[in-house]
Amino acid sequence: MKNIFHITNGDHLAEAWKRTLSAGEVIICREALVSGDLKAGSLEGFWEVRAKSICEDYKISKENYYEISVSEFEKILSIPEHSEVNLWFEDDLFCQVNLWFCVSLLSKVNDLKIYRVFPKTASENRWKGFSDSDNLEIFLESKVLFNKNDIELAENLWKAYQKKDTYSLKQLAENQSGCFRFLKEVVDAYINVNPENFIKNQFKKGLTDFDSIFEKFQEELGIIGFGDLQVRNIYQKLLTQ
Numbered sequence: 615m616k617n618i619f620h621i622t623n624g625d626h627l628a629e630a631w632k633r634t635l636s637a638g639e640v641i642i643c644r645e646a647l648v649s650g651d652l653k654a655g656s657l658e659g660f661w662e663v664r665a666k667s668i669c670e671d672y673k674i675s676k677e678n679y680y681e682i683s684v685s686e687f688e689k690i691l692s693i694p695e696h697s698e699v700n701l702w703f704e705d706d707l708f709c710q711v712n713l714w715f716c717v718s719l720l721s722k723v724n725d726l727k728i729y730r731v732f733p734k735t736a737s738e739n740r741w742k743g744f745s746d747s748d749n750l751e752i753f754l755e756s757k758v759l760f761n762k763n764d765i766e767l768a769e770n771l772w773k774a775y776q777k778k779d780t781y782s783l784k785q786l787a788e789n790q791s792g793c794f795r796f797l798k799e800v801v802d803a804y805i806n807v808n809p810e811n812f813i814k815n816q817f818k819k820g821l822t823d824f825d826s827i828f829e830k831f832q833e834e835l836g837i838i839g840f841g842d843l844q845v846r847n848i849y850q851k852l853l854t855q
Contacts (some may be wrong), residue, residue, distance in 0.1 A: 617697035621690065621716055623709045627702055627744050634750045638700070641690055644683045646671075646844065647715055648708045652776045671847055690719045698727045700757060702750075704743030705733065705796045706839025707804055711775055717760070717768035728765065729757040730793040740796075741836030764793040780805050796837075803837045813848055824849055 618638030622628040628642045650667030654660035665679040693699060699720060703713040713730075720728055731753050733743035744750070760768075767789050774782035787801040812835060816827050828845050831838075 617694050618700070619693055619697055620700045620702060622702045623704065623712050630744070631702070631750055642686050643712050643716055644686055645712055645715070646708065647711045648839070649844065672843065687719060690716060691722060693720070693723055693726065695723060695725045698729070700729045700731050700754065702731045702744065704741070704839065705800070706741045706743070706837055707800050708839030708844075709743070710794070710797075710800050711772075714768045714772035714775065717765060718772045721765050721769055728760040730760065731757045732795070741839065758792045760793050764791050767791055767794065775804075799837060807835060807838060809835065809838060809840065809845070810848055810852065813845070813852055817852065
């Protein structure tokens with residue numbers, strides 16, 4: 615019997631998956647690679663760099679980071695050959711960067727069948743992804759298989775993002791891939807949208823309540839994919855300046 619794995623971006627989707635799906639093992643991508651230091655010469659060094667960034671941003675211990683985050687990524691590297699892997703990631707920048715990294719890890723395992731599972735695409739909630747979905751089974755019916763070029767594209771996107779190489783990112787975003795929709799828009803948002811400036815502008819307009827700013831952020835910058843923790847970190851930093 616074929617081994618089936620589902621990699622979800624965060625715990626919320628993992629819990630929904632456990633309630634509605636039966637076949638396969640779930641692995642949770644618990645990271646926010648969209649921000650913080652990413653440069654390291656090895657995977658072990660990368661965990662050290664990320665632990666420092668996450669501990670500073672989210673006030674958790676280094677031990678906690680290794681326990682809840684690194685342990686899940688190690689599960690990815692331990693997936694047996696010839697397994698099926700379904701990647702449950704949304705289309706916003708936050709999720710896409712995590713997806714690129716996960717594919718780069720999966721590329722180290724031989725003979726996997728890797729699939730992208732897509733959320734809804736309705737224009738009014740394009741960036742809400744799986745959050746308003748009651749039945750996840752239906753999304754598996756239209757999953758898309760990664761071919762060699764798709765995997766290579768993900769690896770190159772991750773390498774360019776890790777180096778903050780915007781020129782290469784723009785070039786890579788021109789590639790057509792059934793596994794990466796809205797790629798050009800997401801890369802453009804990374805290069806051209808500044809969340810700090812957005813929140814500063816809300817302050818200038820007299821909007822200082824966090825809940826109101828967060829609602830506005832999601833409404834206008836949903837493509838970035840920040841949750842309340844990421845927006846609050848920026849908000850509190852700007853308040854103390």
